[in-house]
Amino acid sequence: MGESRRLAAVPIPSVETADRTELYRALETSVGSSFSSEPLAPKPRPLIIVISGPSGVGKDCLIKRLREVRESIHFVVTATSRPMRAGEVNGKDYFFMSKEEFLGMVENDELLEYALVYGDYKGIPKQQIRDYMAKGYDIVLRVDIQGAATLRKILGDSAVFVFLVAESESELVMRLIDRKTESKEALLVRVATAREELKQMKNFDYVVVNAEGKLESCVKTMESIIDAEKAKVSQRRAMV
Numbered sequence: 001m002g003e004s005r006r007l008a009a010v011p012i013p014s015v016e017t018a019d020r021t022e023l024y025r026a027l028e029t030s031v032g033s034s035f036s037s038e039p040l041a042p043k044p045r046p047l048i049i050v051i052s053g054p055s056g057v058g059k060d061c062l063i064k065r066l067r068e069v070r071e072s073i074h075f076v077v078t079a080t081s082r083p084m085r086a087g088e089v090n091g092k093d094y095f096f097m098s099k100e101e102f103l104g105m106v107e108n109d110e111l112l113e114y115a116l117v118y119g120d121y122k123g124i125p126k127q128q129i130r131d132y133m134a135k136g137y138d139i140v141l142r143v144d145i146q147g148a149a150t151l152r153k154i155l156g157d158s159a160v161f162v163f164l165v166a167e168s169e170s171e172l173v174m175r176l177i178d179r180k181t182e183s184k185e186a187l188l189v190r191v192a193t194a195r196e197e198l199k200q201m202k203n204f205d206y207v208v209v210n211a212e213g214k215l216e217s218c219v220k221t222m223e224s225i226i227d228a229e230k231a232k233v234s235q236r237r238a239m240v
């Protein structure tokens, strides 16, 4: 009510008889300044999305599909000293390098985070993140649980942390067995580790289920999370 008393005394034509432009102009004059065409929502900031979860849960598959359905995503290619697996491509799946080269990057503070995983180094190159955020891309990082905990310490709430799970522990083990990329010893390490890792879920912002044969639904959930994050009034402000 207090607001209406401050409005200019301009006659407003009848809603029944006046045309749209006439009414618009009269309302504009009454409120005292032109109506702006500027977007009412703030421009969404680029997000850093950390995707983690036990080995074999489908992180790579999810990210691959997410990149196909969403153009504005940059997947940060991790540097690693582990040997290339059959079908992997250098610079696409990982930047494969020797231990010496990797430690050189550590020395030069070129990595956001790094760790020794199953005997091999893995780390996230900082420059790639900066370059793509500057171009407006959302950044997707794929890290193991240990890496996610380290990133949480570095990035705090400025990044979105997503924990990917299978629908059950037994499904996860089956998936790992079916992938046929691990020796029996490595398989045992991975399943035992997975059991421990599941306890870390509470440190994440979201948990997304990648159920057997339901990758598309998992991708949709991820998209919803990204869309919801973009619609936040107070957006996360990630700096690397």
Ligand SMILES: Nc1ncnc2c1ncn2[C@@H]1O[C@H](COP(=O)(O)OP(=O)(O)OP(=O)(O)O)[C@@H](O)[C@H]1O
Residues within 6 Å of the ligand: 053, 054, 055, 056, 057, 058, 059, 060, 061, 062, 175, 176, 178, 179, 210, 211, 212, 213, 214, 215
């Ligand atoms: N929704 C799904 N239903 C059935 N199989 C799936 C699904 N998602 C992924 N897989 C399969 O599970 C296996 C593991 O997937 P992926 O390699 O993406 O896991 P990851 O989490 O990236 O594993 P790692 O951390 O060991 O690299 C693959 O053989 C993949 O094809």
